[in-house]
Amino acid sequence: MRVRLEDVARRAGVSPKTVSRVLNDEANVSDATRKRVTEAMEAMDYRPLSSARSLAGNRSFLVAMLYDNNDNPASTYLAEIQDGVLEACDAHRYNMMVRPLRMRGEDFVRRLDAVISDHHPDGIVLTPPITDYAPLLKRLRERQVPFASVSPVSRENNIGVAMDEQLAARTMVEHLLSLGHRRIAHVSGIADHGASRWRLAGYREAMAAAGLVEDPALVVQGAFTFASGVAAARQLFALKKRPTAVFAANDDMASGVMWVANERGMKVPQDISVCGFDDIPLARQLWPALTTIRQPSREMGKVAALQLLEVLRGRGPGRLVEMPFSLEVRDSTASPA
Amino acid sequence: MRVRLEDVARRAGVSPKTVSRVLNDEANVSDATRKRVTEAMEAMDYRPLSSARSLAGNRSFLVAMLYDNNDNPASTYLAEIQDGVLEACDAHRYNMMVRPLRMRGEDFVRRLDAVISDHHPDGIVLTPPITDYAPLLKRLRERQVPFASVSPVSRENNIGVAMDEQLAARTMVEHLLSLGHRRIAHVSGIADHGASRWRLAGYREAMAAAGLVEDPALVVQGAFTFASGVAAARQLFALKKRPTAVFAANDDMASGVMWVANERGMKVPQDISVCGFDDIPLARQLWPALTTIRQPSREMGKVAALQLLEVLRGRGPGRLVEMPFSLEVRDSTASPA
DNA sequence: GACACAATTGACAGCGCTGTCAATTTGCAG
DNA sequence: CTGCAAATTGACAGCGCTGTCAATTGTGTC
Incomplete structure (x- = not known):
């Protein structure tokens, strides 16, 4: 027995x-x-026996990681975050559960309620873009479920982890500027995602600092997917005055841009420089290897979970930890012809 | 209340x-x-309240998905399987937990024991290569924990899901043969993985059926990673008599082969045809888009979990479901020059 | 209509742990 | 030593559900 x-x-x-x-x-x-x-x-x-502990102590030792799987069926980014969250939970003998939560439709908050009522997580890790949906945050606070966020838009009243994405984007564009590029295009992400806003802001900041006036035709809306990168590139390359460099808001879209360049017989980086953001494994697998911003996703998941666990274990209030980024200059960027 | x-x-x-x-x-x-x-x-x-149900009923409503994270830090393949398993579990109100289990060292079985003792999963979903580690299977049977496998080597005494990978590999090689290739190389995966064995066997079968004698220099050992694909390609392309086509045992390795081809200035598919296996998202993002075998990973995860759930819910014995594959001919394969 | 038997329902204890609060021990000032 | 507060330990009930088994109701047969 x-x-x-x-x-x-x-x-x-x-x-x-x-x-x-x-x-x-x-x-x-x-x-x-x-x-x-x-x-x-x-x-x-x-x-x-955790069921006995849960029943008697009215807690679950469960951390739920919520993500939006609208367009992220099995994204590498989320897989890495999950890996980090899992490591942190393991270290403190908490369980982790992952919950997709389609951010569409009215009943979004109701589905959150269901997750809480069904599983009673002690705490929740939020991933973008769920980090910024106000009704959901409100509900979490009402129900007094502690949560930590990965890359939330607001730094107020939030614990978890963040990165200075705007500075990172600016650094990337400055890299292109330093190579001599002036007509630099940007493919942005889904408009209301914080990541899109920061990365666009960083692009603008760098361009303005270089004394360049923004050409609206050079900023194209994407959706963080390969297909949207393809569409954006077609639009950009159809311009009379083509860009000499394209900064995509993530690596998947950058790969779409490179794909269209190849399709048109344009050489990267000789005919056009392309760069992305995130540094997912794909970045090194592309030819030429993609210049990008390295975001330590796995580590970020871990740190966010650790902040949450600090709260759950009554060890402190938790804080919003700032993670460093790095510019990974590889072979997809060069001076314009 | x-x-x-x-x-x-x-x-x-x-x-x-x-x-x-x-x-x-x-x-x-x-x-x-x-x-x-x-x-x-x-x-x-x-x-x-699931903790009360678990305590009183001596069951956990928990399905654990085990995977080997030695070389699979955040593989797309596993993320897709996980997604499918999760969907199946949700449908029957079971919880899912994911457990990395480094398949290294003596204490592998002991770590499995710990997972069972700590979490008491009602059942387990095994992913390759854990599906085939005999001591672990023995222990699961001893402890009477039901399990289902994704792509197990043995079809006897196993429930879950499988695909005729050998036939799929043969189909792929026949595609190359039909294009006119004769010097076809194969980059295999980790030697003792079933996937590697089947895919190699399918390659050999197709070659033999075409009356070709195997050239040992054309079969190179890889490890399912991009880096190993790069290494294998360097070896193959250094041959006096180069292959005209390379069939890699998965897409990541195929991307490594393409990378080296690019590095050497070889055009794909004009100078060399390259193809892979799995059809992960990467396959479409490469230029040229990779010809590969589509494996419905997400669906396979779901089906394996459903078989397990059938057992857990006392609905039947479960069975090993055979999934169809399909040859996705894209732009990385063509007739040799 | 009486009987045997199956189907349905309920009483009750207890799963393994923790919250509450009371009892006991310890430490220390005087 | 004594007295008192603080620190430590324990008794006991009960968390919300299900297993066991007994009681009750329904069904079919002659």
Whole structure:
């Protein structure tokens, strides 16, 4: 039969409640007792039954990671974040569950409610763009479910992890400027995503700082997908005055731009420079290897989860951690002809 | 306060046990009673508390998906499978948890034991190559944890999902042969993975059927990664008698082969045909778009999980479902010069 | 209409743990 | 030593559900 808390208590010569205290790392247990109990637990290979702990203690040891799977069926970005969140949860013996939450339709908040009512997660990790949907955040606060965000738009009242994407985008465009490019196009992401706004803002900031007047034709709306990158590139390359460089708001769209360049017989980077953002594995697999901004997604997932866990474990309020980015100059950018 | 089973019972005018029976879809409840209880549940928006159900009923409603994360940090293939498993679990109100399980070192089985002891999953979904590690399967059977496999090597005593990968590989090579290729190389995967064996066997079968004698120099060992595809291609292209086509055992390796071709100034498909296997999103993003075998990974994850759930819900024994593949002819293959 | 038997329903205990609160021990000032 | 507060420990009930088994109701047969 399985070893129960009661069995450990008997062996350690204490009451079950004391073992419970040690298990939950509570204060007010003498060192001697704590040691004795810990030894008994190890000797008996005691494994607490989480359903019993949940029922009695009214908590679930569950962290839910929410994501929008509208256009992200199996995105590498999310897989990496998930990996990081999982690592953090494991370290503190929390379970992780992943929940797609299609951000479409009226009943979005109701589906969040269902997740909470059905699974009672102790806390939630939000990924973009769910991080910024006000009604949902409101509901989470109402229901008092702690949450941490990955790259939220607002830095106020948020814990989790962020990166200075605007500065990163600006750095990327400055790289293109330093190569001598002046007609630099931007393929943006879904308009209301924070990532799109920051990256566009960084582009504009760099262009303005270089004294260039923005040509509206050079800014094309995309949707973070390969297909939208293809469409945007077709539009840009049909211009009378073509750009000499294209900065896409993520790597998937950049790959679409490169694809169209190839299709038209344009050489990258000789005829056109292309760069992206995120540094997913694809970036190195393309020919030529894609110049991009490295975003440490896995680490970001981990850090966001750790902030949440700090709150869940009553260890502190958690904070919004700023992660560093880096410009990865590879072979898809060069000086214009 | 939350609605409990007892509250539903009172409203429906029956005993709690009867509500429990309806909740668990048990036999021996009269239609009239079942209807009354169901209505009461809905009217009150009753949400059973899974920790209480688990504790009392000694089951967890948990399906664990195990994967080997040695070289698969955030593979698209696994992300798609996970997505399918999740959909199936959701449909039957089971929870899903993902567990990386590094298949290295002695304590591999012990780590499986820990997962079972800590989380008590009702069932497990195995992904390659974990599907074929005998000591692990033995342990699962000893501990009586039902499991279903995705693409297991052995079709005996296994439920889950499979694809005729050997036939698929043969079909791919026949496509190359029909284009006129004779010197066809193969970049294989990790030697003891079923996928590698089947794909290599299909290659050999097709070559033999065409009356060609195998040139050992044309079969290079890879490891399913981009980097290993690059290394293999360098080796192949250094040959005095180069291949005119390369069939890589997966898309990531194929992209490595294409990368090296580009590096050497070889045109795909004019100078060399390249093809892969799996049809991950990358395949369409490469230039030229990669000819490959489409494997419906998401669907396979779903079907494997459904077989497992059939067992868990006592609905039947489950079976090994055969999935169809398809040859996706794109632009990376053509007749040799 | 009486009987045997099957189908349906309910009473009750208890799953393994933790919250509450009371009892006991310890530490320390005087 | 004594007295008192703080620290430590324990007794006990109960979290919300299901397994077991007994009680009740329905069904078919002669």
